[in-house]
Amino acid sequence: MEQxxxxxxxxxxxxDAEKVLLDKTMSVYRDACNYVSSYVFQSHDLKQFSLNKALYSVLRKKFGLKSxxxxxxxxxxxxxxxxxxxxQKEWIKPSFKKPQYDLVWNRDYSLTQNCFSVNTLDGRVKLQYFAEGMSKYFDHTIYRFGTARLVNKHGKYYLHIPVIFDVEESNISxxxxxxxxxxxxNFVVATYDSNHKSGFVSGKAIKQKRANYSKLRKxxxxxxxPSSRRRIKAIGQRENRWMQDINHQVSKALVENSPKHTLFVLEDLSGIRNATERVRTKDRYVSVSWSFYDLEQKLIYKAKQNQSSVIKVDPRYTSQCCPICGHTEKSNRNKKIHLFTCKNCGYKSNDDRIGAMNLYRMGINYLADSQVPNTVVTE
Known part of the structure; x- marks a missing residue:
């Protein structure tokens, strides 16, 4: 089992009265965090026992916090x-800017099907919440709630609850x-699977919308x-939420359209931000800001829920290697028209599809060798 x-x-x-109470509690909690943060920055003390001995009475008297x-x-x-x-590997003092409140399950807060109970500076209060999609998590033989965070976003209050559960690990066999x-x-994803079927999710509409965001930002x-700077920040947050929703939909579709015990093979794009010197200046915003990592993380946890797994492989030559004969040559790929043409055997296809085919082949080699391949290997 894997957690x-x-x-x-x-x-x-x-x-309104409850909002005042929540705001007061979150603001005092934030101020207390900054106070402790300053002490830790000076002392480099990260042991809760000694921090408790030095600062507990101050937090109780100065800030009025409950135990x-x-x-x-x-x-x-x-x-x-x-x-x-x-x-960062160095001591940097964190600043807690926004009001927040971290809540320990069954101590600071509890949650039932229709009630959220939370401890505040003026005692415990019980509040209603929008429970859509939460009902399944109340089976505590499967799910466990962790330390939650209460936040205020644009006058609305949200509770972020870590839900912990066990899933069966997927074995190679x-x-x-x-x-x-x-x-x-050009395509958010291009896929190729064991049934020799290809799939594409177009990135045209996404690219156009992000270009509009970029133009407005400039x-x-x-x-x-001051108002324009606030507007820029709001636009950035809206764009991030929108892109995360796109990635959620794409990753969900990938998992739901695949059977359990599927192996998803991705390129390891961890160094993409260091490759900007090879991208035209006018294209750097799109190349660097494209949310590959977010899609990857969403796919990983959704795959685990479906008893599937994800591996990342070396991206070198995946769009230059012919999946039919194995001939690798840079000129095989015409980036301008997104066409791959093998100079050896003449095989033609979309260059993104070629990448997916080669990643599929690397997945097959992984199953055969139980080792992640470094480069494209064809039979």
Missing amino acids: MTITAKVQIVAA QMAQSVFKTVIARYKTILEN DICNVVGIDRGI ELQMRQT
Whole structure:
């Protein structure tokens, strides 16, 4: 069994008096996090026991936090510092700008089919919430709730709840289908599977909409006013939400249209941001900002839920190698018209489809060797 965590997001329904109480609690919690963060930055102390000894009474008296709230503040700050140290390898002081409140399950909050109960500075309150899609998670023999986060976005309150559950791990011997997935801009994905069927999701409409966002952003940047900067930020957030929804739909369709125990094969695009020098300046925004990673992450967790798996392989030559005869040559691919023509055997096809076919072949080789291949290998 393998443990998985997904985040369920529910909107809380609060009256005006309850909104004031939630805002007050989240603001004080945020201020307490910044206070502890400053102390940790000076002391480099990340042990909850010693932080509790040094700052617990201050959090109770200065900020008026309940006992469990104080402990949650320590955990929130420690977790943020550990993330920074793991990623940046240096001590950088995190700043908690937006009001928030991290809630420990069955201590700070509880959730039933129709009620959200939360601890505040002025006692516990019970609130309604929009429960659509949540009902299945209340089977606690399968699902467990973790430490949630309460946030305020544009005057609306949301609870982000980690839902933890176990899924069966997919073994190589169980795999019955392989899908090569070539990600790109002309096509969001091009696929090729064990039934020798190809599939395409066009990126034309997405590319056009992102170009409109980019144009609007440039116009607003030229104004250089406080309102234009706020507008730029709002546009960026809207664009991210829209693109994440597209990736959710694409990854969901890929998994639902494949049987259980499918192996999805992706190119490892982790270095794509370092390749901008090979892209024309006017195309860099599209190439660098395209959300390949988000699609990859959504596919990975959705595949696991379907007892399937994802591997990433070396992307070199996947669009230059002929899947029929194995001849590899840069001139095989005409990027301008998206056409692949093998100089050896004459095989022709869409260049993104060729990439998917070669990724499929690498998946087949992986099943045979139990080892992720470094480059395209054809039989």
